[in-house]
Amino acid sequence: MKIQDKHYHTIWLKVGDKRVVQVIDQRKIPFQFEIFDIATVDEACFAISEMVVRGAPLIGITAAFGMYLAVLNSDGSDFENYIARNAEKLKATRPTAVNLAFAVDEISNFILKNKSRNNLHELVFEKVESMKLQEVINSERIGEFGLSLIEAIYARTKQTVNILTHCNAGWLACIDWGTATAPIYKAHLQGIPVHVWVDETRPRNQGARLTAFELGEQGVPHTVIPDNTGGHLMQHGMVDFVIVGSDRTTAGGDVANKIGTYLKALAAADNGIPFYVALPSSTFDFTMSDGIREIPIEQRNVVEVAEIEGIIGGQIQTVRIISEKSPVANYGFDVTPARLVTGLITERGICKANKESILDLFPEQKQIKTQW
Amino acid sequence: MKIQDKHYHTIWLKVGDKRVVQVIDQRKIPFQFEIFDIATVDEACFAISEMVVRGAPLIGITAAFGMYLAVLNSDGSDFENYIARNAEKLKATRPTAVNLAFAVDEISNFILKNKSRNNLHELVFEKVESMKLQEVINSERIGEFGLSLIEAIYARTKQTVNILTHCNAGWLACIDWGTATAPIYKAHLQGIPVHVWVDETRPRNQGARLTAFELGEQGVPHTVIPDNTGGHLMQHGMVDFVIVGSDRTTAGGDVANKIGTYLKALAAADNGIPFYVALPSSTFDFTMSDGIREIPIEQRNVVEVAEIEGIIGGQIQTVRIISEKSPVANYGFDVTPARLVTGLITERGICKANKESILDLFPEQKQIKTQW
Numbered sequence: 001m002k003i004q005d006k007h008y009h010t011i012w013l014k015v016g017d018k019r020v021v022q023v024i025d026q027r028k029i030p031f032q033f034e035i036f037d038i039a040t041v042d043e044a045c046f047a048i049s050e051m052v053v054r055g056a057p058l059i060g061i062t063a064a065f066g067m068y069l070a071v072l073n074s075d076g077s078d079f080e081n082y083i084a085r086n087a088e089k090l091k092a093t094r095p096t097a098v099n100l101a102f103a104v105d106e107i108s109n110f111i112l113k114n115k116s117r118n119n120l121h122e123l124v125f126e127k128v129e130s131m132k133l134q135e136v137i138n139s140e141r142i143g144e145f146g147l148s149l150i151e152a153i154y155a156r157t158k159q160t161v162n163i164l165t166h167c168n169a170g171w172l173a174c175i176d177w178g179t180a181t182a183p184i185y186k187a188h189l190q191g192i193p194v195h196v197w198v199d200e201t202r203p204r205n206q207g208a209r210l211t212a213f214e215l216g217e218q219g220v221p222h223t224v225i226p227d228n229t230g231g232h233l234m235q236h237g238m239v240d241f242v243i244v245g246s247d248r249t250t251a252g253g254d255v256a257n258k259i260g261t262y263l264k265a266l267a268a269a270d271n272g273i274p275f276y277v278a279l280p281s282s283t284f285d286f287t288m289s290d291g292i293r294e295i296p297i298e299q300r301n302v303v304e305v306a307e308i309e310g311i312i313g314g315q316i317q318t319v320r321i322i323s324e325k326s327p328v329a330n331y332g333f334d335v336t337p338a339r340l341v342t343g344l345i346t347e348r349g350i351c352k353a354n355k356e357s358i359l360d361l362f363p364e365q366k367q368i369k370t371q372w
Numbered sequence: 373m374k375i376q377d378k379h380y381h382t383i384w385l386k387v388g389d390k391r392v393v394q395v396i397d398q399r400k401i402p403f404q405f406e407i408f409d410i411a412t413v414d415e416a417c418f419a420i421s422e423m424v425v426r427g428a429p430l431i432g433i434t435a436a437f438g439m440y441l442a443v444l445n446s447d448g449s450d451f452e453n454y455i456a457r458n459a460e461k462l463k464a465t466r467p468t469a470v471n472l473a474f475a476v477d478e479i480s481n482f483i484l485k486n487k488s489r490n491n492l493h494e495l496v497f498e499k500v501e502s503m504k505l506q507e508v509i510n511s512e513r514i515g516e517f518g519l520s521l522i523e524a525i526y527a528r529t530k531q532t533v534n535i536l537t538h539c540n541a542g543w544l545a546c547i548d549w550g551t552a553t554a555p556i557y558k559a560h561l562q563g564i565p566v567h568v569w570v571d572e573t574r575p576r577n578q579g580a581r582l583t584a585f586e587l588g589e590q591g592v593p594h595t596v597i598p599d600n601t602g603g604h605l606m607q608h609g610m611v612d613f614v615i616v617g618s619d620r621t622t623a624g625g626d627v628a629n630k631i632g633t634y635l636k637a638l639a640a641a642d643n644g645i646p647f648y649v650a651l652p653s654s655t656f657d658f659t660m661s662d663g664i665r666e667i668p669i670e671q672r673n674v675v676e677v678a679e680i681e682g683i684i685g686g687q688i689q690t691v692r693i694i695s696e697k698s699p700v701a702n703y704g705f706d707v708t709p710a711r712l713v714t715g716l717i718t719e720r721g722i723c724k725a726n727k728e729s730i731l732d733l734f735p736e737q738k739q740i741k742t743q744w
Contacts, residue, residue, distance in 0.1 A: 030695035198698075200677070202574060202598040205693065212698040223699045226574040226677055227599050228632025232706035235634070235664055260600025262607070266638040292607055305572070305598055308680060310691025319682025319691050321577065323402035326570075326584040327595045334604035 001171045001185070003033060003217050009175050010058050011065060011132070013125070019072060021065045023053050026172060030213035031311050038062075041070045041086045048093040048100070055173020056247065057135045057280065060103035063090045064128045067107040071121045083111055098248075099282050103131065132175055138280045139177035141347035146183025146243065146278055149343075149350070150192060153240050160193040160221075162240045164230055167201045167258035168210040169245025169278060179278040180243045181214065183345070188220045196222040197233060201258060203305040203330060227260050231267040242268045243345075246279040251365075253338030253353025254291025259331050265340040274342040277353070281346050284358070286365050291335040302328040373543045373557070375405060375589050381547050382430050383437060383504070385497070391444060393437045395425050398544060402585035403688050410434075413442045413458045420465040420472070427545020428619065429507045429652065432475035435462045436500045439479040443493045455483055470620075471654050475503065504547055510652040511549035513719035518555025518615065518650055521715075521722070522564060525612050532565040532593075534612045536602055539573045539630035540582040541617025541650060551617045551650040553586065555717070560592045568594040569605060573630060575677040575702060599632050603639040614640045615717075618651040623737070625710030625725025626663025631703050637712035646714040649725070653718050656730070658737050663707040674700040 001008065003024070014020045014037075021038040027050070028034055036052050038044050044066030047053050053062045070086040087108045091101050110127050114120055153161050169180035177185060187194050196215055201207035208224045215222040225233070233239050242264055248256040255261070255277050268275040288294045306322040322328055341353035351357040359366050373380065375396070386392045386409075393410040399422070400406055408424050410416050416438030419425050425434045442458040459480045463473050482499050486492055525533050541552035549557060559566050568587055573579035580596045587594040597605070605611050614636060620628040627633070627649050640647040660666040678694040694700055713725035723729040731738055 030697070197701075200574065200694075202572065202600055208694045208698070213695065216695075216697050223701045224677065224694055225701050225703075226631065228574055228630075228635065228706075229701065229703055231634040231638070232631060232669065232703050235707070258600075259598065259604060262603040263600065263635040263639060266603070266642055267635060270638055297604065305596065308682065308691070308693055310680065310693040312684075312689060312691050317684060317689075317691055319680070319684050319689055321680055321682040322572075322580045322596055323585065323588075325402070325588050326580070329595045329597050329601065331597075331601055331604050334600075335607070 001176055001214060001218060009132070010053065010172055011061055011175065013065070021069060023047060023062065024172070025052050026054060026210065027052055028316065029172070030209055031316050038065070039069065040073060041066050041089060044069060045089055045093050048090070055168070056099050056283070057174040058172075059094060060099045061128070061132050061135060061175060063093075063100050064103045064107045064131055066090050067104060067111065068121070068124045068128050071111060071124050079115060080112065083108055102282070106131070135175045135280075136177065138347040139171070139174050139179060139182050142179055142278050142280070142345050143177050143182030143186040145350050146276070146345045147186040147190065149274070149276065149345075150183055150187040150194065150241065151190075154192045157240070160195050161187070162195050162197065162238055164197040164199070164233070164239045164242045164264065165211060166199040166207065166227075166244045166261050166264055168206040170211050170214045172210050172214055173245070179280065180245045181211070182278065183243065184215075184220060185218060188218065194220065196220060197230065197239060198222050198224045199227050199230060199260070199264070200224060201260065202227055205308070206258075230264050234267045234271040234273055239268075239273055242273060242275045244277055246277050246283050247333055248285050248295055249277065249279055249283050249344065250288040250291045250294070251284070251286045251358065252289045252291070252355050253341055253344065253358060254295070255336045255338070255341055255353070256291060256295045256297075256333050257336065259334050262334040262336045262340075265336040269340050275340060276343050276345055277341055278345040281348060281362065284362070289355070292337060295335055297334070298332040300330045300332045302330045305330045373548060373586060373590060381504070381508075382425065382544060383433055383547065385437070393441060395419060395434065396544070397424050398426060398582065399424055400688065401544070402581055403683050410437065411441065412445060413438050413461060416441060417461055417465050420462070427540070428471050428655070429546040430544075431466060432471045433500070433504050433507060433547060435472050436475045436479045436503055438462050439476060439483065440493070440496045440500050443483060443496050451487060452484065455480055474654070478503070507547045507652075508549065510719040511543070511546050511551060511554045514551055514650050514652070514717050515549050515554030515558040517722050518648070518717045519558040519562065521646070521648065521717075522555055522559040522566065522613065523562075526564045529612070532567050533559070534567050534569065534610055536569040536571070536605070536611045536614045536636065537583060538571040538579065538599075538616045538633050538636055540578040542583050542586045544582050544586055545617070550586075551652065552615045553583070554650065555615065556587075556592060557590060560590065566592060568592060569602065569611060570594050570596045571599050571602060571632070571636070572596060573632070574599055577680070578630075602636050606639045606643040606645055611640075611645055614645060614647045616649055618649050618655050619705055620657050620667055621649065621651055621655050621716065622660040622663045622666070623656070623658045623730065624661045624663070624727050625713055625716065625730060626667070627708045627710070627713055627725070628663060628667045628669075628705050629708065631706050634706045634708045634712075637708040641712050647712060648715050648717055649713055650717040653720060653734065656734070661727070664709060667707055669706070670704040672702045672704045674702045677702045
């Protein structure tokens with residue numbers, strides 16, 4: 001995707017006198033565009049834990065690059081312990097991100113299997129690049145499948161397709177294209193007129209800060225709205241399609257996503273508007289069936305609600321917006337029950353949000369089912 | 373109600389060497405508590421248009437006090453034109469506030485009817501005070517009727533009653549007690565354990581700033597939450613009762629209120645939680661029946677969304693939180709259809725949100741109905 005008309009991935013290797021992994025510093029978007037250098041495992045840990053990078057697919061690939069840096073910087077002594085120690089360090093940065101652990105384990109196993117090879121760091125780099133490419137392909141496929149839904153709306157209405165999204169399930173959370181944004185970018189590139197209502201997404205404002213930024217840089221028409229606004233727009237025919245990402249989706253199609261997603265799903269259902277969830281298949285948790293009862297909801301630091309970052313006089317500053325006397329709560333996610341979800345868009349295709357339809361797309365899970 | 377353990381109304385006359393109307397400066401709450409002096413009609417206009425005071429009942433009474441100051445400061449020349457000019461000035465401050473015009477007209481007519489009386493300014497003051505007292509009585513009655521609902525929940529559960537509210541329909545919007553908050557204060561004073569989930573209420577954050585402040589000053593347990601949170605709380609049995617105010621309610625019971633109210637009503641309905649609206653009868657618009665189609669929704673300045681006030685280093689500062697490149701929309705209100713409203717709490721009693729039940733409470737409107 002483009003920033004200031006130049007193509008970027010969210011993470012890449014810079015090959016100069018010294019090899020450095022570079023990422024877009026997402027803490028400063030949209031106010032400043034800066035590249036952040038990662039030269040060591042510790043710097044990779046910092047980037048993940050301090051949210052220089054965020055978004056499940058990007059966190060996984062950043063950790064994989066971290067393991068590559070570990071190999072690159074190794075002096076070879078006590079190698080197996082050295083790899084294990086660094087893997088644990090990376091996994092501890094965001095303990096709840098399932099695919100972070102998955103990515104680290106995959107690359108660790110690869111390293112240990114090939115540890116006696118002469119060109120080990122080259123092999124590891126190729127492995128990380130192929131994991132990265134797989135994420136790009138997943139996003140592109142989600143984009144192509146989702147595009148068909150937007151095309152169908154446009155074929156019917158012959159008018160700008162108004163799409164509402166919540167939080168940032170964009171390319172900045174992935175490597176390229178994004179999940180919820182991928183069909184939007186595909187439609188825009190096809191010349192289908194689209195306009196995106198971007199939920200601000202309190203408390204961290206990832207919609208206003210990240211989604212609006214990336215849509216703007218691609219030239220996709222969009223409008224930022226407070227999270228309170230979507231229901232009113234839907235009542236007045238100003239939304240044709242809702243698409244969001246997911247942090248975890250159960251075997252029955254219940255969708256955990258950023259807090260507030262459920263409210264938009266209710267409004268979509270009340271107004272007969274299709275509500276889709278875009279997700280790579282790694283987001284499914286086939287061990288769970290009742291999302292509302294089973295998916296643990298993280299309570300995050302209340303400072304995220306009580307304070308906010310913005311610009312004063314060209315500087316990024318943090319202001320306190322809630323009195324220190326007021327107690328505050330900060331639930332990170334909610335669960336949208338499957339009955340409110342029109343469909344799930346994965347890299348394998350689109351399915352309904354129910355067990356049968358999901359298993360048709362993931363037949364290998366039918367084996368596992370009997371072990372539940 | 374109390375602030376720093378001292379009893380206040382939101383507006384009063386200070387009788388010293390010079391008579392001055394005083395109000396609580398609501399622009400600075402909760403960060404600073406300051407009294408704002410109004411000595412002239414122009415200062416009353418400033419207080420209303422700059423939102424030193426806000427909330428329909430309080431705006432009306434502030435305008436009435438403005439007309440009192442006009443009489444007090446008159447030199448008697450060209451009196452009728454002088455009164456008309458000042459009335460127009462006050463009405464122009466917030467043109468959409470119906471009861472502002474109503475209050476100004478009522479007091480203007482009173483002034484003109486009594487203009488030859490020697491003690492005119494005393495009479496006008498008494499009139500304004502009686503209008504103010506009527507607002508207090510309306511709030512108290514709403515509080516008593518609403519209390520019965522909270523008592524019934526407590527009698528059933530014998531546990532802290534968790535109440536969710538949106539925006540500020542509190543005593544700061546009125547003279548005393550508030551509308552949505554009145555039953556909460558009454559329950560708290562009765563010793564019923566209550567806890568209030570306070571929606572932050574983007575974009576102007578009246579929940580986080582005003583409702584949290586006034587609940588805190590009364591010692592009512594409460595927690596500020598992002599507007600995205602309510603649905604999750606309701607799914608998990610953490611809300612027993614939802615109560616909000618209204619800016620306009622149709623003859624059929626459709627409720628216009630702060631943007632985002634509709635989303636909470638949907639979540640309440642989806643989880644079988646009672647959703648009540650507290651409103652003085654002046655909020656009914658008996659000329660309208662289909663709220664979604666008929667009630668005009670104000671689009672407000674987008675700066676309210678793109679910028680936010682907070683505290684840095686003890687100073688109130690404004691920061692920009694959305695890039696200047698991002699288009700923004702700011703719809704002020706939404707309409708909750710009557711089917712999602714469990715009941716309406718008025719100073720006359722509680723009714724269902726439908727034409728028949730409303731007319732049972734307001735039988736005088738049955739006459740008017742035939743003229744529609």
